[in-house]
Amino acid sequence: MSKLFSKEHEWVDVLNDDIVRVGITDYAQQELGDIVFVENPEVDETVTANESMGTIESVKTVSEIYVPVSGVVVKINEELDDEPELVNTNPEDEGWLVEIKITDREGLTNLMNREEYQNFIENGGE
Amino acid sequence: MENQRTILYDKHVALGAKIVPFGGFEMPVQYSSIKEEHRAVREAVGLFDVSHMGEVILEGESALESLQVLLTNDASKLEVGKAQYSLMCNESGGTVDDFLVYQLDVNKYMVIPNAANRERDRKWIEQHVRPGTTVTDVSDDYALLALQGPKAVDVLQSLTEVDVKSIDMFRFKADVEIAGAHAIVSRSGYTGEDGFEIYCDTKDAGTIWDALLETGQPEGILPCGLGARDTLRFEARLPLYGQEITETISPLEAKLGFAVKVNKDTDFIGKEALASEKENGPSRKLVGIEMLEKGIPRTDYPVYNQDEKRIGHITSGTQSPTLGKNLGLALVEADYAALGTEVIVGVRKRKLKASVVRTPFYKR
Numbered sequence: 001m002s003k004l005f006s007k008e009h010e011w012v013d014v015l016n017d018d019i020v021r022v023g024i025t026d027y028a029q030q031e032l033g034d035i036v037f038v039e040n041p042e043v044d045e046t047v048t049a050n051e052s053m054g055t056i057e058s059v060k061t062v063s064e065i066y067v068p069v070s071g072v073v074v075k076i077n078e079e080l081d082d083e084p085e086l087v088n089t090n091p092e093d094e095g096w097l098v099e100i101k102i103t104d105r106e107g108l109t110n111l112m113n114r115e116e117y118q119n120f121i122e123n124g125g126e
Numbered sequence: 127m128e129n130q131r132t133i134l135y136d137k138h139v140a141l142g143a144k145i146v147p148f149g150g151f152e153m154p155v156q157y158s159s160i161k162e163e164h165r166a167v168r169e170a171v172g173l174f175d176v177s178h179m180g181e182v183i184l185e186g187e188s189a190l191e192s193l194q195v196l197l198t199n200d201a202s203k204l205e206v207g208k209a210q211y212s213l214m215c216n217e218s219g220g221t222v223d224d225f226l227v228y229q230l231d232v233n234k235y236m237v238i239p240n241a242a243n244r245e246r247d248r249k250w251i252e253q254h255v256r257p258g259t260t261v262t263d264v265s266d267d268y269a270l271l272a273l274q275g276p277k278a279v280d281v282l283q284s285l286t287e288v289d290v291k292s293i294d295m296f297r298f299k300a301d302v303e304i305a306g307a308h309a310i311v312s313r314s315g316y317t318g319e320d321g322f323e324i325y326c327d328t329k330d331a332g333t334i335w336d337a338l339l340e341t342g343q344p345e346g347i348l349p350c351g352l353g354a355r356d357t358l359r360f361e362a363r364l365p366l367y368g369q370e371i372t373e374t375i376s377p378l379e380a381k382l383g384f385a386v387k388v389n390k391d392t393d394f395i396g397k398e399a400l401a402s403e404k405e406n407g408p409s410r411k412l413v414g415i416e417m418l419e420k421g422i423p424r425t426d427y428p429v430y431n432q433d434e435k436r437i438g439h440i441t442s443g444t445q446s447p448t449l450g451k452n453l454g455l456a457l458v459e460a461d462y463a464a465l466g467t468e469v470i471v472g473v474r475k476r477k478l479k480a481s482v483v484r485t486p487f488y489k490r
Contacts, residue, residue, distance in 0.1 A: 033144075033353065034161045036445040037422055037452075055474070057422050059160040059444055060353050062474075 003092070004108060005117035006068035008050075009125070011092060012111060015099070020069060020108075023096040024056065024087060027121050032058040035087045038080040040065075040098055045073045047100060049107045054097075056087065068111060071102035132177035133269050133328040134335055141349050149241030151178040154351040163354035164447040167317050168488075171275035172350035173338050176316075176323075177331065178241035180265040182248055185234045188258035193227065193235060194392035196254055198377060198400065199385045204229040209296045209312055211385050212237075213377045214250065215396030219403055221371040223247050224382070226314060228298060238270075240367045254395065269331030273338055274321030274358075276490075277345040282311070282322055285341055290322070305337035316355060318362025318488055360442050361488035363414070363455065369425055369441045370412060370455060376400060379408040379457065381485075410438065411463035414485035415454045421473040423454030423480070428472040437462050440471065448488050455485070 004012045009028035013021040029035065037057040047053040052064040053073075076098045079086060087095035102108075112120060129152045138145065143154035154175065156163060166172045184192055193201035199212035206229050214222040223243045228236045239247040248263045255261060273282055282290050288302045290311055298312035307330035315321040326334055339347060356366070363381070365371050371380045378386060378400060388401040417423060423443030431437050443454030454471070462469060467482040 033156055034159050034447075037420070039421075057445070059164075059357060059447065060155070062422075062424060 003114065004068075004111035005114065005120075006066070006111055007120065008066040008068065010066065010068050012068050012108065013096075014108070018071075018102050018105075019074065019099055020071075020102055021096050021099050022067065022069075024065070024091055025117070026091050027125060029088050029091045029095070032056060032061070032063060034059045035084045038084045038087065038097065040076045040080070041073050043073050043076060047071060047073060049104075065097065067100070069100060069102045069107040070104050071100040073098050074101050075099040130178075132175055133331045134175045134177065137332065137335060138175065138349075143349070143351060146352070148352055149178050150244075151241055153178055154349070156351040156353045157349045160351070160353035160357060161447045163348050163350040164357050166346060166348040167275045167319055167350060167354065167358055168448055169276070170346040171273065171277040171281055171342050172317075172348050172354065173335070173342065174272040174274065174350050174355055175269070175331075175335070176272050176355070177269040177328070179270050180239040180241065180244035180247065180263065181268045181270075181325070182237050182239060182251060183230075183234065183262045183264055184237065184251070184255065184259055185262070186259040187233055188256040189233045189235055191392065192251075192255040192259040194390065195256065195394055196251060197227065198387065198394060198396065199227075200387040200390040201227060201235070202390070204235070206231055207297055207299070209298055209314060211296075213371070213382060213385055214247070215377065215394075215400065216373060217396055217399065219376040219378075219396045219399030220373040221367070221375060221377055221380070222250055222373065224365060224367055224371060224377075226312075228310075228312070230300065243367065267328060268325050269328045271324045271326070271331065271335060271338070272315055272317075272321065273324065274315045274317040274350075275319050277342070277347075278319070278321040281338060281342040281345055281347065285337055304334050307333050309334065316364055317358035318364065318486065319358070319490055356442075357444055357447050360444060360453075360455070361446055361448055361486065363486035366442060370457075375410075375457065376403060376408065378403050379410045380412045407460060409460055410457050411460050412441065412455055412457050413463050414483045414487060415440075415456050415469065415471065415480040416483045417452040417454075417471065417478060417480045418468075419478040419480075420452075421471070421476065421478045422452045423456070423471050423473065427454075429456050429458055430470040430472065430477065431462060432468060432470070434470065434477070437469065446487055451487075453483075453487055454480070
């Protein structure tokens with residue numbers, strides 16, 4: 001299945017029935033600039049849709065990461081501890097943030113497909 | 127109020143700059159990447175449009191005396207062609223603004239207020255000058271470019287007949303022809319590197335900007351935004367008004383005592399408070415801190431002692447692009463200012479260990 005996108009500029013990749021991988025979009029990383037630190041949640045932490053699950057820090061500023069779905073964190077991208085810049089160079093692949101076992105598939109229906117997301121950012125992305 | 131644009135705004139947009147509001151202006155915060163722009167200035171050369179800074183002229187037979195009353199540094203040490211860093215304080219010793227003062231001529235000086243303080247500074251100056259000093263805000267007539275980095279001198283020299291290499295630090299030449307336009311060229315800056323600040327007529331700013339970018343190309347020049355300006359000045363521990371110094375922070379607390387001359391001949395505004403603070407030692411001190419646990423200190427984060435009693439706050443902080451360390455400047459109670467003191471920084475929900483370290487973090 002192809003990726004889904006949130007208004008907070010995260011992407012969600014449904015890996016199988018109930019596991020999704022989450023990251024931030026190319027648009028989001030461009031807005032943030034040079035990323036120097038990613039503060040992910042811990043494995044086994046429960047996260048709630050549209051609430052902050054962590055922060056991304058660029059040279060200039062701190063931004064909350066809003067998780068687009070509810071569930072339990074099953075895996076975090078440990079590469080980002082040493083190479084947070086992967087979020088800049090490859091946001092939709094190597095720069096992924098966490099994998100979440102979702103508790104509520106309904107949350108996915110509120111997300112946009114890539115075309116809808118493109119339209120959203122072309123109209124200001126806010 | 128609508129934000130102003132500098133005369134070079136369209137050029138910034140064409141160069142792909144991200145624009146943010148700052149001090150009442152729409153300013154470029156970065157063009158390519160803050161880290162790349164930062165590195166260009168440390169290793170080669172970068173060009174900044176800082177035309178948002180103000181220019182105020184004080185002129186008249188009492189101009190020097192007016193400066194002596196208004197400012198903490200000793201303006202009588204100036205001469206034509208010389209610049210001096212100075213501070214303007216209130217009666218309680220808090221900081222109204224910090225700026226360079228240029229002596230342009232006998233009885234004629236120019237001060238460079240921070241963008242956000244322009245109006246307030248002009249009013250403050252007008253209220254406190256001696257009779258016989260006229261105050262003129264010429265900010266809208268001038269553009270200001272900063273050419274900074276170890277290659278700045280070569281780039282500028284190749285564009286002018288005037289010997290700019292021989293201009294000493296904190297000296298300036300008033301009529302330098304660059305690419306056919308005339309400018310005041312000052313050996314100064316806000317990055318911790320060698321470099322120049324170039325004041326010119328707004329109508330000439332585009333010509334000079336383009337010529338510098340073109341001439342600097344073989345040296346790796348990059349246009350640089352306010353983002354890199356902030357990380358560069360931070361590493362060099364140059365204060366940012368509103369963070370390291372404010373109306374409730376004195377220059378002595380901010381380690382700017384070198385520009386506070388309590389023994390100069392004229393009584394200046396804030397002298398009494400600053401003289402007593404100097405004698406007793408300031409109750410708070412600006413220190414450098416390095417994070418010992420993972421996290422980045424940011425402006426206004428609380429700082430605690432080992433017993434988790436609040437002892438101060440972070441004034442500026444980032445991951446230093448040059449050193450790769452998570453560093454901050456913190457205003458803390460004087461008891462905690464010794465090098466090596468362990469403190470705790472509240473980074474959002476977490477409390478992380480940090481240690482007081484030597485500043486400036488970077489020295490060329």
